[in-house]
Amino acid sequence: MAVSQTFTVRNFVKALDQHAKKPLLQVAQTVSEKSDSDSTKQKLQSVLASLEKLYIPGSNQHTRDAIQLLLSLQNQRLVEGLPPSKDSEQAALEQAVLNKVAIVVYSQALDILLSQCLEAESEMEWWNDVERSPSNVVHYLLQTLPSRLVNLTRTFRDGLRQHNIPMNIDQLRPSSLRLLFPSRALRPSILVTSLFPHLHHSSQSLSSIPSLSLFFDSQQTPSGNHGWSITRIISHLAGSIRSLIELPYRLTKEECRFKRRQLEAIRNDRASALGQLAQERLRLRDTLDHPQFDLESLKPTVEVIDGIMREVTSSVAMDSTLPMLQAFCSTTFTEFKDLHVAHLRSEQLLKPSRLTRLWPRLILGPPIFLYTVGRLYHSRGSLLQLARESKEVLQGFLVDWLIEPLKGVFDTVRSKDKSVIVSKEGVEADFESLERMAISLAKDHLNYNSDQLRGLSEQVRAGDLTPVMKLYEEDIRSPVKSALGGTLLRTLFIQVQKAKVDIDQALTGIDRLLKSQELTFAFVGVAPAFSILYLTVGYIRRLLVGGRGKQRYGGKHQRARVLFAMRRIERLLIHDQTTQVSSQTAGLLMLSVAQLQTYAEKYLPNNSRLKEGFLEDVEDLEDPELGGRERRLVVERMWRSWGKILGLGEIAGEGVMT
Structure with missing residues (x-):
């Protein structure tokens, strides 16, 4: 996923880098004409060369060095009371370094937001797949059962310690549990919430489960009403027992739905920030093109990044542009990413760990395998007989139904001039x-x-x-x-x-x-x-080829992702009827564009007109200069140009990924 987001951001900021080439060419000409005796100029040239190789650097060290150099030069002039440098060569170098710093910082902010959008969307799709399938819900409940039981045991132990009650078997009686862990209607006890933590936030969803009050409130029992008939009491108890049996499944499904919605909200929030930042590209481009480009003209874009980051981090607002850029590369970006991951983990929104998902197979797999091997060994006689009979059937089919008739066809062709009735x-x-x-x-x-x-x-x-x-x-x-x-x-x-x-x-x-x-x-x-x-x-x-997904253009599964990504783009553009798309729409568009570009890079033939044309259309979709109407025309062109070639209509008809 990191490759796709970097590729998308690199293409997105490529136009900015092209707009910044003019001062860079001027710097190159100036340097070639003059000597490199000045150490400050040499430092600027070295920093510029290190930044020139980077679109989205894996480390912020080069960017921090460049900002530190610009800060030192600025502070030196302030201390010495000197005006801005009149040396045209040094001024051009400083401006070129500032250009690249602005582009790199802007790229890093885009990269962080896009990666968080993609991560939230990926996790959301996993929970959505679990929620859609009853078998997946049951399997997920089995996978997480040990951790739920551990939480239940810990909660029970803490409750006994809080009331200074020794732990013994008598405390497991229903009456004791109701006294220690009381519950009211639609307010589950702490024992239930320890098994299903999402009930802390969505306990109101319990109202949709019939007869659940019997499980939470022991006072509402059929025996308390003497006017009830035996049949009605039995029916009520049967319904309550059935609801109680179905309760773990329903609560597990509700938990998957809750986490999916939480991740969807996080994705939309990050998409709004991403779209807001993506729409700043035009302003940043105009700033880079302006002949009097300085720190003050760059400040509005930096303030947008600072405002987005301060919504999550604890960074302090600054007035100066360079200190803000330095804070981004030093602490803000790292803190923003760490807090995002910490939030997902604390709310348990990430899919379970690999060990959690695999433990049923690791525990139940060997006994089932040994049992199967034992049964096969004890039935080896009948299996050998079945194998011999299968061999005879297959041999008879091949010889009597295929080979012999084909020989007859060849004999007929070879002897077609001989008479049969009269010579x-x-x-x-x-x-x-x-x-x-x-x-x-x-x-x-x-x-x-x-x-x-x-x-x-x-x-x-x-x-x-x-x-x-x-x-x-x-x-x-x-x-x-x-x-x-x-x-x-x-x-x-x-x-x-x-x-x-x-x-x-x-x-x-x-x-x-x-x-x-x-x-x-x-x-x-x-x-x-x-x-x-x-x-x-x-x-x-x-079975052999299709199961591995090695079909044309990535197989049905990958082409289905293209179908849904293009459908979401068109749906967003239809719902957003404004001339200029909103921030959230722009962010979700960039998210879908990243998915389409990933697909094209991985699964379309290299050096082909198909891949080249597909990527050109995708780049048009992420162009902030195009409004909603123009982008809808691009989507229509993509359906018309690539829908039949990629077989998107056939994928939709087959119901893939339903």
Whole structure:
């Protein structure tokens, strides 16, 4: 998270640094033309060089050295009664150092506020995730149960000591507990608040829990009213017992809601301060551009930072600009960060420690693991049988449903020219036999010459048996005579042969039709196996690849964060209809911008137009010179340009992070 906030602040103040380049270039030219004999100038040059490398330094030492040098020069002139330096080189160096000090201090203040916003938002999202899920609430209650019991024991011990009562088992009776730790309606006892500390601040929420007065006030019992029937008493007691059983869950959920709201208030408070400070960039830029830039022109911006810090810290207001800057780098910034962390810890707003979250797994994990291993060992025979059967099923599926059908498809493709019903050679032999029979009849009875025989051969090849049919028509005029001594039988047998040839040709056509559909039937047979294999492989791939989030553009989870960040930006801009956005809106915008920039830096392809264009749009959103209407246009452009590419609509439809 620190990388993202530093990147955001660095981009935000980059424009200020560019505005300060003109005096820096003048300093560089002056130094190159003159000697470095003056020790004061050398110190200024050294300090300026150390500040020039820093946007947000990890240590305030360089900034403190620069301020101390400026203070020493100022005090020296006051003591000696000297006017400001008339040496143009030294004056330019002092102004350049003051420029960089102002930018660095401004950057540090932005960085601190943005980091606290991000921390509060991160913790708030964790509590929100716990609150949304009943299983997470129960798991959180289990995780924090030891610490709650320790607080309860400590409270019980302190109560006995306060009343000078020895600790024994008799004190655990309900009547003794009511006397020692009394409670009234909607005012839980100290024992309950030791288990759920948030009730100190939000005990009024207990009014939403039915029959809770029975748990806190023993005087309001059904037996105290003689007009109640047995059924009503039993129903009331059953409802009270049910409420009592549900009470830990409801109070735990209320605790998560309370902490989430507290963190949301802290985030909004820091966002307002962040926005107020971000809107000072324009004034600071104008101050740096002013030719007569001095400490007095810088004072309004410094006073804004001082006012923000003094709301939390115990720093004393100062009149002078340089002492205020020195106090920021020496104590104020550090105290501001420490008090923020101390407040979160004292109010227990941070998520539980890693050990607290892991102890159920560390304690319950080994016994469950040993029990599972033991059960598996005792059931090893049936497990081996199950493994063998699974292997046979898998092998049968792969061989009988996948490999064999695929081999059939390959065999069909390889042997597609072979006939199935009738062979090509058989059809050709029947055709040649018909041709010879027709030519022999024409040669014996029609006295055809060689040319006529060739013509008849072509006719037979074309399926035309007109000469043979004419001879048959003449023979059937006297069938008995033609059958005994004529050509009736020969013409009849030729027609039988012609019918056989026609049947062979029809079967050949059917064979070709079946052959053309054989691949279709083969693929239909193998399609179910391919469908099952595709679904299985896709599911395994989602488990192995999707679970690690190594999908395109960071995966669904990260793209969902982009979706919600852009949605929040648009919602803020729609609700804020003013020309210039408010301080809180500006701070929340900067917070969302930091999240979008983090996403782009981590998950978008490097050196790509996608990343470059996305970051350009994000930088437009954080530009304080743009009003609410212009920023809404930028958001619309981002939805139009990147919504489809990043699949934000699909993420919203799938309900990720609900």
